[in-house]
Amino acid sequence: MKLNRSLFSSSEFIVFLALLAVGAFFAFTSPVFLTKFNLLNILLQSSIQGIIAIGMTFVILTAGIDLSVGSVVALASVLMALMLHAGVPVWAVILINLVFGVAVGVFHGFSITKIGMAPFIVTLATMAMARGLTMVFSDGKTIFDFPPAFEFFGAGQVGPISVAVIIFLLYALVAEVVLRSTVLGRNIYAVGSNLKAAALSGIRTHWVLYFVYVVSGISCAIAALVLTGRLGAAMPTAAMGYELDAIAAVIIGGASLMGGKGTIIGTIIGVLLIGVINNGMNLLNVPPFWQSFLKGAVIFLAVMIDSLKNRPNEA
Amino acid sequence: MNPDPVLETLNLTKVFPGVIALDDVSLSLRPGEVLGLVGENGAGKSTLMKLIGGVYPPTRGSIRYRGEAVQFRSPKDALDAGISIVYQELNLISHLSVAENIFINRLPRRRGFVDWARLYREAERILAESGMAGIDPRAIVAELPIGVKQSVEIAKALSYDAQVLLFDEPTSSLTGPEIENLFAVIRRLQERGMGIIYVSHHLDEIFEITDRVHILRDGRTVVEMPTAEASEELVVSRMVGRDIQDIYYKGAHEPGEVVLTTRGLSDSVLQNVDFSVRSAEVVGIYGLLGSGRTELLKAIVGARRLRSGEVLLRGRSVRFQHPQDAARAGVIYSSEDRKGENLFFGQPIWKNETYIALQIGRFATLGFTRVAEERRAAAEYSEKLGVKAPSLDTDVDHLSGGNQQKVCLAKALINDPDVILLDEPTRGIDVGAKLEIYKLIAQLADQGKAVVFVSSELPEVIGCADRVYTMAGGRITAELTGDAINEENVLKYCLQTTPSGGTAT
Ligand SMILES: Nc1ncnc2c1ncn2[C@@H]1O[C@H](COP(=O)(O)OP(=O)(O)OP(=O)(O)O)[C@@H](O)[C@H]1O
Ligand SMILES: [Mg+2]
Numbered sequence: 001m002k003l004n005r006s007l008f009s010s011s012e013f014i015v016f017l018a019l020l021a022v023g024a025f026f027a028f029t030s031p032v033f034l035t036k037f038n039l040l041n042i043l044l045q046s047s048i049q050g051i052i053a054i055g056m057t058f059v060i061l062t063a064g065i066d067l068s069v070g071s072v073v074a075l076a077s078v079l080m081a082l083m084l085h086a087g088v089p090v091w092a093v094i095l096i097n098l099v100f101g102v103a104v105g106v107f108h109g110f111s112i113t114k115i116g117m118a119p120f121i122v123t124l125a126t127m128a129m130a131r132g133l134t135m136v137f138s139d140g141k142t143i144f145d146f147p148p149a150f151e152f153f154g155a156g157q158v159g160p161i162s163v164a165v166i167i168f169l170l171y172a173l174v175a176e177v178v179l180r181s182t183v184l185g186r187n188i189y190a191v192g193s194n195l196k197a198a199a200l201s202g203i204r205t206h207w208v209l210y211f212v213y214v215v216s217g218i219s220c221a222i223a224a225l226v227l228t229g230r231l232g233a234a235m236p237t238a239a240m241g242y243e244l245d246a247i248a249a250v251i252i253g254g255a256s257l258m259g260g261k262g263t264i265i266g267t268i269i270g271v272l273l274i275g276v277i278n279n280g281m282n283l284l285n286v287p288p289f290w291q292s293f294l295k296g297a298v299i300f301l302a303v304m305i306d307s308l309k310n311r312p313n314e315a
Numbered sequence: 316m317n318p319d320p321v322l323e324t325l326n327l328t329k330v331f332p333g334v335i336a337l338d339d340v341s342l343s344l345r346p347g348e349v350l351g352l353v354g355e356n357g358a359g360k361s362t363l364m365k366l367i368g369g370v371y372p373p374t375r376g377s378i379r380y381r382g383e384a385v386q387f388r389s390p391k392d393a394l395d396a397g398i399s400i401v402y403q404e405l406n407l408i409s410h411l412s413v414a415e416n417i418f419i420n421r422l423p424r425r426r427g428f429v430d431w432a433r434l435y436r437e438a439e440r441i442l443a444e445s446g447m448a449g450i451d452p453r454a455i456v457a458e459l460p461i462g463v464k465q466s467v468e469i470a471k472a473l474s475y476d477a478q479v480l481l482f483d484e485p486t487s488s489l490t491g492p493e494i495e496n497l498f499a500v501i502r503r504l505q506e507r508g509m510g511i512i513y514v515s516h517h518l519d520e521i522f523e524i525t526d527r528v529h530i531l532r533d534g535r536t537v538v539e540m541p542t543a544e545a546s547e548e549l550v551v552s553r554m555v556g557r558d559i560q561d562i563y564y565k566g567a568h569e570p571g572e573v574v575l576t577t578r579g580l581s582d583s584v585l586q587n588v589d590f591s592v593r594s595a596e597v598v599g600i601y602g603l604l605g606s607g608r609t610e611l612l613k614a615i616v617g618a619r620r621l622r623s624g625e626v627l628l629r630g631r632s633v634r635f636q637h638p639q640d641a642a643r644a645g646v647i648y649s650s651e652d653r654k655g656e657n658l659f660f661g662q663p664i665w666k667n668e669t670y671i672a673l674q675i676g677r678f679a680t681l682g683f684t685r686v687a688e689e690r691r692a693a694a695e696y697s698e699k700l701g702v703k704a705p706s707l708d709t710d711v712d713h714l715s716g717g718n719q720q721k722v723c724l725a726k727a728l729i730n731d732p733d734v735i736l737l738d739e740p741t742r743g744i745d746v747g748a749k750l751e752i753y754k755l756i757a758q759l760a761d762q763g764k765a766v767v768f769v770s771s772e773l774p775e776v777i778g779c780a781d782r783v784y785t786m787a788g789g790r791i792t793a794e795l796t797g798d799a800i801n802e803e804n805v806l807k808y809c810l811q812t813t814p815s816g817g818t819a820t
Contacts, residue, residue, distance in 0.1 A: 181683050181684055182682050182683055182684065183673045183674070183679050183682050183683075183684055184682060186666065186670070186673060186684060187673075187674075189659070189662065190659055190662075190670060193659040193660060193661055193662060194655075194656075194658070194659050194660070196655060196656045197650070197655075197656050197657050197658060197659060198659075198670075199618065199637075199638065200613075200618055200638050200648065200650055200656055200657070201638070201670040201671050201674065201726075202637070202638045202639035202641075202642040202670075202671050202674035202675065203639070203670070203674055204637060204639060260659070260660075260661055260662075261661055
């Protein structure tokens with residue numbers, strides 16, 4: 001009984017209801033929506049956003065933010081494309097790509113913990129720098145033509161399921177286990193909930209902060225791998241605005257920008273909600289400008305319901 | 316003869332999921348009167364304050380203010396009506412200055428812009444009127460020790476032109492001079508006809524400042540009487556529901572060899588501190604606000620950057636770089652500031668209690684938590700410390716202040732440390748539960764542990780410590796043992812700013 005109460009009043013559950021409601025709406029208004037093909041497509045579309053949002057969840061749990069994700073994905077994509085064209089073997093490209101993700105995270109962690117810069121500012125700067133470098137390296141042009149072994153990660157299938165979806169779900173599982181069942185996961189919540197108490201409780205808060213930004217960097221690297229493979233191209237303008245979708249998904253999923261609150265499950269539901277809305281509006285031929293507006297409105301509603309529920313006066 | 320009450324509660328009841336926090340409480344407050352409100356931890360005192368202050372609506376019952384029924388929908392409503400409250404937990408915005416906090420939501424403006432000069436001038440005036448001229452209105456709150464924060468909170472409440480003032484344990488982090496000062500202000504306001512409710516676990520304060528005392532137990536009114544007709548024994552027995560004698564307790568230990576020593580410890584506050592504690596010993600540290608007592612404990616565990624000096628554990632130099640190093644070596648510090656530095660709000664009791672333990676490799680295998688074991692230990696220590704809560708899964712936010720304090724102690728003791736540094740361990744804890752904590756401290760020493768505790772309560776230091784250090788201005792001013800541990804000595808040395816090198820026996 002106790003479990004039920006906490007389950008049904010949790011933020012995740014409310015967002016899940018919203019997901020069902022929106023899904024039901026599109027199921028009634030579009031004949032295509034509920035087909036297996038379309039549902040798998042939504043999952044595929046959501047996998048890249050989902051991978052990025054998982055990294056973002058770690059960061060937001062510590063009361064931080066990572067605005068650089070979209071640009072870092074684009075930069076990683078272009079770097080991989082250039083390496084492939086230079087004849088670097090696929091396995092080495094993937095490895096170097098992951099190292100690049102780690103490096104971005106270490107840079108953020110260093111700036112935040114050692115220099116004491118605000119996460120918002122540091123990652124805003126990286127956002128601009130990474131996008132700039134993307135343009136410089138690619139000369140503003142799209143790069144095509146990669147070995148099939150490379151494209152497998154974005155475009156491959158295992159039976160009816162895309163490799164991209166499998167990567168997303170496995171990554172989510174690992175993230176969930178880390179947050180739920182490890183000391184490190186517990187420490188991430190602690191750092192976001194009360195930084196001073198965390199340090200006095202013996203938590204090495206700097207390490208924790210390094211870790212979450214590295215996770216975000218790695219998430220971008222993985223997302224870039226999947227995205228580039230799927231498109232079969234590295235576009236310097238790729239992943240524009242992904243940071244906002246990722247942040248929105250995390251917040252819709254019940255996390256707080258103040259830190260200490262949020263789950264991977266919630267984030268995934270948030271990502272799916274955004275994915276379903278994008279997909280449904282396309283099916284219904286909503287004009288793109290209205291799509292942007294409506295998506296914003298739904299995000300607003302979802303977060304508003306949660307905030308109203310958590311107002312101390314309603315206790 | 317009696318003027319009409321300015322504030323009345325009628326059959327006020329508040330039910331939280333699983334708890335009846337307040338049950339049918341009626342009381343009235345007349346202008347110019349100080350009403351004391353006492354009761355055990357979780358008796359419902361803070362809940363009553365919050366209902367009056369519009370923090371949450373009552374489940375049943377009503378509130379009458381200046382003769383009319385009122386329903387405040389938010390703290391702002393209550394404040395606008397003239398009810399100003401000092402809540403038990405601090406609510407200051409830590410990255411703002413003292414002045415901004417005092418005038419939050421009503422910063423003085425000129426042509427649409429904040430008039431900074433006037434803001435600081437007004438803040439200075441209010442601080443001076445509240446007898447806190449020593450506080451810099453430009454200081455950033457985050458950097459202030461908790462006692463000063465509490466003073467700022469009081470100044471803020473006083474700065475409103477209120478008819479009714481509610482104080483919920485306003486002195487829990489204050490020391491003698493600030494308390495005297497607060498009482499002077501209260502007496503002045505009383506003469507001006509203000510109605511005041513005063514909540515405290517310090518019965519001496521209740522007897523000094525209140526006219527009537529209202530006793531709560533388990534959310535219900537036990538009795539209300541004029542303070543002059545009450546005695547401390549009577550109040551305690553009605554509060555707790557049984558008699559309590561002899562609340563201080565020294566145990567049966569004989570101090571052994573020296574376990575922890577500091578030599579010439581200096582940092583931005585501390586000046587050349589030499590300190591030591593033996594196994595099977597309880598050491599008390601007494602000092603006023605700003606004396607450096609908290610800083611000393613933090614410096615020992617590596618939570619402050621030292622300028623010079625060293626820490627020796629069983630004769631070996633350790634110089635911990637981080638509280639985790641100290642915890643691994645069996646030295647645990649528990650902060651006095653439960654909301655700011657100790658607890659994780661939004662998390663359940665059991666997780667709060669095992670945080671330090673997880674860092675030193677307990678309850679975990681290869682980095683994975685062993686939840687069942689954690690919960691078992693948390694249950695054991697919650698029981699030992701008498702944490703009153705619906706369940707182990709209750710978020711610490713929903714506990715009464717005293718019960719939060721017990722969770723803080725459980726969090727430290729669960730590690731079975733050899734050296735335990737407690738900063739105001741009984742802050743906000745009721746008289747009955749204090750006795751249990753004193754017993755526990757004595758038992759720890761009986762088991763051979765080295766216990767150090769900082770306290771602002773003189774009787775507690777005198778009653779529980781085998782040896783006492785007094786501190787002032789970042790220095791140790793005296794070390795007292797045996798019969799030299801008495802009120803006169805302690806007070807004398809804690810006001811002394813130049814070191815006398817005084818040791819007295
Ligand atoms: N927001 C809340 N949600 C659930 N239970 C609560 C909440 N606030 C208080 N309680 C419960 O109500 C009871 C009364 O709490 P209250 O804070 O009023 O006690 P108190 O008399 O102020 O105690 P203390 O001396 O420890 O401060 C306690 O059992 C507490 O756990
Ligand atoms: Mg209280």
